[in-house]
Amino acid sequence: MGSGDKIRVLVVDDSAIVRKILSETLAAEPDLEVVGTAPDPYVARDKILALSPDVLTLDIEMPRMDGLTFLRKLMHFHPLPTVVVSSLAQPSCRAAIRALESGAVDVLAKPDGPDALAQLSQMLPNKIRSAALARIRQARPPAPEPESGATPARPAILNPPPAVARALSSVVAIGASTGGTEAIAAVLMRLPASVPGILIVQHIPAGFSTAFAKRMNEICAMEVREAQDGDELRPGLALVAPGDYHMLLRRQASRRLVTVKTGPRVCYQRPSVDVLFASVAEAVGANATGILLTGMGGDGAHGLLQMRQSGARTIAQDEATCVVFGMPREAIQLGAAGEVLPLDAISGALLLPPT
Numbered sequence: 001m002g003s004g005d006k007i008r009v010l011v012v013d014d015s016a017i018v019r020k021i022l023s024e025t026l027a028a029e030p031d032l033e034v035v036g037t038a039p040d041p042y043v044a045r046d047k048i049l050a051l052s053p054d055v056l057t058l059d060i061e062m063p064r065m066d067g068l069t070f071l072r073k074l075m076h077f078h079p080l081p082t083v084v085v086s087s088l089a090q091p092s093c094r095a096a097i098r099a100l101e102s103g104a105v106d107v108l109a110k111p112d113g114p115d116a117l118a119q120l121s122q123m124l125p126n127k128i129r130s131a132a133l134a135r136i137r138q139a140r141p142p143a144p145e146p147e148s149g150a151t152p153a154r155p156a157i158l159n160p161p162p163a164v165a166r167a168l169s170s171v172v173a174i175g176a177s178t179g180g181t182e183a184i185a186a187v188l189m190r191l192p193a194s195v196p197g198i199l200i201v202q203h204i205p206a207g208f209s210t211a212f213a214k215r216m217n218e219i220c221a222m223e224v225r226e227a228q229d230g231d232e233l234r235p236g237l238a239l240v241a242p243g244d245y246h247m248l249l250r251r252q253a254s255r256r257l258v259t260v261k262t263g264p265r266v267c268y269q270r271p272s273v274d275v276l277f278a279s280v281a282e283a284v285g286a287n288a289t290g291i292l293l294t295g296m297g298g299d300g301a302h303g304l305l306q307m308r309q310s311g312a313r314t315i316a317q318d319e320a321t322c323v324v325f326g327m328p329r330e331a332i333q334l335g336a337a338g339e340v341l342p343l344d345a346i347s348g349a350l351l352l353p354p355t
Contacts, residue, residue, distance in 0.1 A: 041070035075103035081131040093211035130296035176275030177295025179323025190347035197233035206243030207231035241271035248279035269298035277303025286311030295327035305336035
């Protein structure tokens with residue numbers, strides 16, 4: 001870190017206005033320092049070498065070289081914690097999800113609308129702090145876009161014996177934050193289409209959650225889509241909480257229905273993992289599995305404890321495989337995690353009854 005242990009940030013965006021807004025937002029924080037700005041990747045490359053920033057903010061749509069291409073080169077030659085700051089247009093959202101596949105640790109929407117600056121001043125500094133703590137890992141080789149006609153590379157799908165499958169939990173609830181999109185992908189891509197119903201809360205802005213769900217649907221065997229209020233959870237379906245909305249599970253006779261709603265932020269988050277986990281504990285009790293993956297902060301720890309106290313199986317990702325160990329650490333310290341597993345062991349564990 002830089003002088004006084006401040007987190008040193010380089011802002012990369014082709015818009016002078018956006019560079020100014022991001023810089024002023026970060027400069028207002030006593031622990032953050034904007035060491036430079038760049039209008040395109042070529043200038044950014046030189047400033048990275050000259051200024052040695054701790055964290056990069058990166059636009060996707062830029063002249064001379066797009067941000068995604070630059071990010072892939074950066075992660076190959078000079079890995080650096082990167083927060084993508086992108087517009088909410090769906091092509092940009094899709095590119096932002098690809099950026100997360102390519103090594104970016106988080107994504108944030110560009111300021112747009114009357115409340116945007118207030119939201120930015122709250123969210124951007126925290127994302128920078130999380131990124132500064134992130135363990136940068138080799139990115140997953142990017143799967144081709146579906147329209148390219150190529151077959152996406154997938155890890156081997158695991159299939160439990162029928163007798164074991166009948167003994168599995170009927171609901172799987174997954175929560176994650178920083179580094180979570182790739183952790184969730186690593187879990188889902190190895191699960192069969194017949195998997196129990198899955199509910200996912202990933203801390204991600206509105207708009208990006210839609211693109212994330214679509215991307216998971218392209219690369220996973222089960223159906224994955226963004227949740228809508230009143231959706232029925234069933235085997236073979238994974239529902240992603242929409243950005244800026246809480247997602248809860250409720251029972252209606254033998255049916256398991258999803259509620260999507262607004263409301264106060266919980267642990268500074270909406271959607272909140274705690275909200276999901278607490279609702280699953282109440283709705284299905286012991287017939288569920290809760291999984292808490294990589295992320296900054298404490299969201300999900302108390303909800304996972306409620307699940308464990310209701311008899312559910314509970315799993316936390318281990319420190320060695322987390323991008324940021326904050327959320328799993330909180331759960332483990334609270335006694336909420338019945339099992340602590342490396343990321344690549346979670347899919348297999350899901351398809352076996354707990355020991």
